[in-house]
Amino acid sequence: MSQHVQSAWYADFFTELPNEFWRRVAGPEMTAADVDFIETRIRPGARVLDVPCGSGRHSLALAARGHRVTGVDISEEAIAHAVQAKNGLEVEFRVAEMRDIPRTGEFDAVLCLGNSFGYLEPAELPEFVAAAAAALRPGGWFVVDFSAAAESVLPGFTKADRMMRTGDITVETSTDYDVVASRMLSTYTFTRGEERLTATAVHHVYTSGHLGELLRAGGFADVELFGGPDGAPYTLGSGRLLSTARRR
Incomplete structure (x- = not known):
């Protein structure tokens, strides 16, 4: 590694x-x-x-x-x-x-x-x-x-919450914008049956x-x-x- x-x-x-x-x-x-x-x-x-x-x-x-x-x-x-x-x-x-x-x-x-x-x-x-x-x-x-x-994500940006599903996997997503560091913080909660995982992804803008x-x-x-x-x-x-x- x-x-x-x-x-x-x-x-x-x-x-x-x-x-x-x-x-x-x-x-x-x-x-x-x-x-x-x-x-x-x-x-x-x-x-x-x-x-x-x-x-x-x-x-x-x-x-x-x-x-x-x-x-x-x-x-x-x-x-x-x-x-x-x-x-x-x-x-x-x-x-x-x-x-x-x-x-x-x-x-x-x-x-x-x-x-x-x-x-x-x-x-x-x-x-x-x-x-x-x-x-x-x-x-x-x-x-x-x-x-x-920036030209893609910032026009009209608001905190976004959404749910996506494919087959037996459901994902709930909440995205915030960090104005100090110019980055998007997206928290995902993945669910499949009784399995559940929450993790945050960082995308610098x-x-x-x-x-x-x-x-x-x-x-x-x-x-x-x-x-x-x-x-x-x-x-x-x-x-x-x-x-x-x-x-x-």
Whole structure:
């Protein structure tokens, strides 16, 4: 385990019950749309690093299309599930923190999908950006999926409480905004039969301009912002920000 994560919330959050809920919610159509978008940036048979890869839905879909994929995630449960789902596909999975990735300069693309970009503390995020740059060959692509951009979450923000259900899993969510630290605090209560788990996720909020500055300062160029995998422009109120950038 990385020395970085002894007190990080995400080190313990992604156990079987939360992971199983998200595996059910993120369906194949959503995954296919993301992979279609990624393939607009990479060549056939590309070498791809997916970090954090969660239970491997993007890694496996990319491998099924002929790409050579390495998936990295801190959750041992998620990685074990991904390994079981390989079904003969040539994809490598590793348990590691998102900054502990191979900085070998061999990858054609590094993917940071599923809103994971905001997990790290602000002082730590540049280290991940630098690690992504070091993993890429010159001209390789960094694809960032970020739903906690300020332009997405702040217009009309109010404390949000909601309930979601998929099969026998119910999730109650309460989200507050910490104005001092510019972060969202989302408390989840997962229930399945008599099993109950409450955990809090932290997403640091950045403006889209700040995101671009982080990428350029970390060794990237040609930063572009999109409102989703259909390639629509990112605008105020877009629910999702997809950014692509090339390693200089």
